[in-house]
Amino acid sequence: MKKYNTFYSVPYVLWLLLFVIAPLLLIVYQSFFDINGQLTLSNYQTYFGSGTYLRMTFNSIWYAFIITVVTLLISYPTAYWLSQTRHKQLWLLLIILPTWINLLLKAYAFIGIFSQAGAANHFFEFIGLGAQQILFTKASFIFVAAYIEIPFMILPIFNAIDEMKPSLVNASRDLGATNWQTFSKVIFPLTLNGVKAGVQAVFIPSLSLFMLTRLIGGNKVITLGTAIEEHFLVTQNWGMGSTIGVVLIVAMVVIMFVTGERRKKGGQRK
């Protein structure tokens, strides 16, 4: 039995080595070189010594936080409702469907909708609000980012709610708990793992969003992802780009750690 186990783990281990461990090591290695190829710690010095990068870090975390909260507020009730409906699989499919479409296409679609003569402004004019500047605002950036991330929040929460035994909710009601008590003492704690998984799946990618910051945010929103893109493509300062990458990875590990605790089963994506 043991022999089989190791045999089947070969693809996974190979994958892990080639596409997870090796790139990580390369990034850490690169981060110790400055633009002239000298071994140095100056990249980290620049990062933690300059207000620019620290503010950028704060910005990234703040926007990722808002995006996560928005998606959570929409996703939890949605997931709950989904678990009660009759055609669960169909509704779920409709939610997953947009993730099959390329991110860039979705971003361009939103450019069309949000532009001066776009559908959104036609609607605003129709209801008497007049045309608004929608593109290049923080609100539009958060809206589009939330739209893109929502399926990744709904799925784990839905799985957690779906796995919960309805008898527990019934028992809680039979014993005289109010709706709020049932929710806060029974349903929410039982689905917390799903929420945590969802937060991880949304918060972490949101930290390093970069294309949307330019396409929808018009570079009025600058996150760490933007800086990495610039350092790799324009400045060709791979060291600094890698340094920011290392900081992001550390931040992600911290978040995994905080929201982790996956000893109990349930709540994870199937």
Add this chain to the structure above:
Amino acid sequence: MKRLVSFALAIIAVCALLAVGSSQLQQSQGATSKGTLTLYNWGDYIDPSLLKKFQKQTGYKVQVETFDSNEAMFTKIQQGGTNYDLAVPSDYMIQKMHKANLLVPLDYKRLHGFDNIDPHFRNQSFDPGNRYSVPYFWGTLGIIYNDQLVNGQTVQHWNDLWSPKLRNNIMLVDSARDMMGMALIAQGHSVNTTNVAELEQAKLKLEGLMPNVKAVVADEIKMYMAQNEAAVAVTWSGEATEMMANNSHLHYVVPTEGSNLWFDNLVIPKTAKHYKAIYAFLNFMLKPENAAQNAEYVGYATPNTPAKALLPKSIADDKQFYPDNATLDKLQVYADLGNRMVGIYNDKFLEFKMYHQ
């Protein structure tokens, strides 16, 4: 478990097929049978009918491969394994390629028609004496405005952009060198300055522009301007031509106090093999009628004087794209400043983008 194994096998089989396919594709592409010239060019940057004409006249077939950034082209040629006979880098990149020993000098004995090139565009700092490069197209950085949204007379100079009337109505192109260059010229400095104090001043100047800046975008700028999303944008003449083709209310201005002058030149990279075909092609493209046809197709400005004379008057007399000599003399070409300096330009630009009103 059996399924897993067959699944893994299927993946391996697909990979193997892909490998075979790609190697065959490369062979068919790489098979530079005698008489094929490989041109490494920007996308849609040559009139395809000229290639047919060239083949008919000389018998050499031209195969075009494309790149979308100077840096990508540099990497591909530097890494080798390619067989490009001609490439079309921009000014600063020619200097960088020369420093990296990637260019083959031109043999002027075999080159005919170089005299057609306007002296304004010869002997530039990035390639003194044109030892390595033949000018292909040139252009400028300038202001594009929408005459429905702003009075054109009020946006003729760089400093006009700082006017409070343009609040939240300007789009900038997301390029450190160009935006820093704009601020440097507005303050009377060189676009190639290595004086950090001047760069800091330029950054502060740009930060003062922030209330007017609606967005800092890349290629999308063409679409946005064509859709009346902003009144004014700062971008390159080539992009401006495309925008104006889609919206007749747009106009392009090169400020008379100076701007950037950029070049895309033909060079022979170290990977070249077919010298007869190369010189046949260079001579072919230097002929006025061919250069004119190409300029009309691509829509950029040609450095070829007799070719310009052959262009329709509406194009050749267009001051937007062929500025007069007084302005031309004020234009500055970017030099390759080395990694460290480029890094500083980019950091300043990033700080500007981080600045909030």
